[in-house]
Amino acid sequence: MQIGNKITHAACVVLAGLALSAFKQGASDVRFYKVTKEAPIAAQRAAEEIQAVGGVEWVAPEGWQQDTAPGAMQLVSFSIPETDAKASIVVLGGQGGGTAANVNRWRGQVGLPPAEETEIMKQAETLKGKAGPVQWFEITGTEKSILAALVQDDTQTAFVKLIGAKGGVIENKVRFQALAASVRFSKEPNKG
């Protein structure tokens, strides 16, 4: 009985302590602190390391390695560490052959049969990019997957593509979306 009472009293003391700490006075009403100066938004955006080639700008996703020698027609290509996935940006005049034809070509690359245009357009998704709405597709084959986005203006289309084994592509979906969203056409073509 006595041990029981001691336990009860110990529990009471713990509860009282907790209650007191709950109602303890808060911090003082005057605070003095130092904060790093806020950079202007324009400067912060510059820190994103916008890259540009041939009048097209993009921001490379973190962790992706830019290839020194991109493939034929590719403006830039990236290797993704620890996966076999590769990403690239290709720019073609006009609509670059059209959305449906390109999607069917990509379907072929992952071992899927061609699909009707209406079926393809149903699978189109949109994300908000710097150049406006960007249409993108997720094409999943038996072993390989492709994520592809189309950034368009009146005269040209940039195709942003990520291809590789399913797992690596899914892991990099967010980075791919960030890359596709960052693509835009410079008003004055960049000579770099």
Added chain:
Amino acid sequence: MRSVLRFLARADFLFYLLIGLMVLLTVGTIAQKYIGLYLSQKIYFSSFVVWLGEAVPVPGGYTILALIFINLFAKLLIEPWSVQKAGTIIIHCGALLLLIGGGLTARYSTEGAIVINEGATSNYISDYHARELAVIDPTDASFDAVTAFGPGLMQAGKELGHESLPFTIRIERYCGNCWVVPRKEPLTDPDTHGFFLKNDLQVLPPFPEDERNRAGVVMQVAGAGKEADGRYALFEDMPVDQTITAGGKTYILSLRRQRTYLPFSMTLVNFDKQVHPGTDTPRSYSSEIILRDGAIQWRSIISMNSPLRYKGYTFFQSSFFEQNGSQATVLAAVTNIGKIFPYISSIIICIGLLVHMVIRIPQLTARKREDA
């Protein structure tokens, strides 16, 4: 001592307190419709006293809950421990923990918003309700030295000062919601400075939605030197900085929502808004952010039902706005160290009820046998 405890632990005391709590909950809930959630919560629940018609004081939420705590606590103290009463004691402990959790939430939880423009970085939360008067010394090239006077000091007659400042401030007028009215004739008084020369602050009734209120302050500065001493006025989020030059330094004055700086920063990479077809009504929106904490950094997507939790903070996608062709996300930021208490206390109360039931079963079956 024991008689006092016996008095405090009386069951009828708890009975009347619970009735009082129910009345308060009903009145406070109805009042929300007329005065808004924030004011109703402040007047009825987050207060020790509620004034009826500014004349009759009745106990507020804090008082009633504190008395319930005392009642249960006293009951626990005088109740002799026995196996028969183990269930009741556990239930009392659970209820007390629940009240302690409520106290911790009331005292320490914070709610605010972090606003980030697309491509920009932010590392502070702005409180939804509390305002502060910040005096910023931007002299150093790498940092701003900020002296912030909190909401408890934003009242007429308060004297504000700190060792970091070569001057003092006395609040002449403070209004929770006010509007700027241009003066017909600018003041020529040499003791009036800046924005207040051509404008005055008109006090407006507060909006029920506190986020719509714009605070304003008229204040008297002393000790800054003959040129700088005098009256100044500030308006929340005013586009032009008001400055004071004293002791060879120029200080920026700012009336703003109270800021809490985070131990990490967030950059908004992309804000995505999906609308219902043919309308501007958002269907869903999400923010892709990069969180940087020292050398660590990673991308994360915060969407409407998918918050980000990090270092005790929870960030919810709350809102957004578009301005000058660019978008900004508004993330609600919440900290609550008492959030775990309701779960723990509910489990304890359930265990207490089960123990009580198990202990009572032999007595009940015995009584049944006697009845038979």
